[in-house]
Amino acid sequence: MLSEISIFVTMSEKYKTTEDGLYFVSSSVVGFMDAISKNSQESREEWMQAQFKYYGTNSPQKQINQFWKHNNHPFYLYSNEMIQQKVNYIHNNPVEAGFVNEPDAWRLSSANEQSPIKVLKF
Numbered sequence: 001m002l003s004e005i006s007i008f009v010t011m012s013e014k015y016k017t018t019e020d021g022l023y024f025v026s027s028s029v030v031g032f033m034d035a036i037s038k039n040s041q042e043s044r045e046e047w048m049q050a051q052f053k054y055y056g057t058n059s060p061q062k063q064i065n066q067f068w069k070h071n072n073h074p075f076y077l078y079s080n081e082m083i084q085q086k087v088n089y090i091h092n093n094p095v096e097a098g099f100v101n102e103p104d105a106w107r108l109s110s111a112n113e114q115s116p117i118k119v120l121k122f
Contacts, residue, residue, distance in 0.1 A: 006090045008077070029067040 033052070036045055052065035059066050077083045091103035091111040103111040110119040 006086070008083070008086070029065075032067060033065070 036042055036048055039045070042048075049065075052067055056063040056066035075082075075086065077086060087110075091106075091109060094100045094106040094109065095103055100106050103109060104113070106112060107115060108117055109115055110117050
């Protein structure tokens with residue numbers, strides 16, 4: 001759960017292709033890796049870099065670093081009910097893991113109004 005990221009993205013019809021999804025995945029890696037290396041408060045940088053390298057060199061693709069799991073998969077959120085179901089799932093992850101008793105107690109959750117994570121309403 002701590003190494004998981006969930007992203008809701010709205011794409012116009014013009015950009016709903018596999019290539020656009022691949023572009024997002026590859027370009028976001030550069031941003032995430034850069035943010036990790038430049039964050040002086042990130043105490044796990046060396047460990048994370050070693051993990052990225054280990055899983056990259058041991059993957060079937062034999063890449064330098066592996067950031068995303070190769071079995072990640074997008075969901076088409078076709079209704080407001082389904083969107084709310086996924087939001088509830090994400091908010092309840094820290095509760096299910098036993099880290100907090102209520103979703104809004106997790107500091108880095110959009111369920112917490114005091115969180116630095118800000119969510120655009122859809």
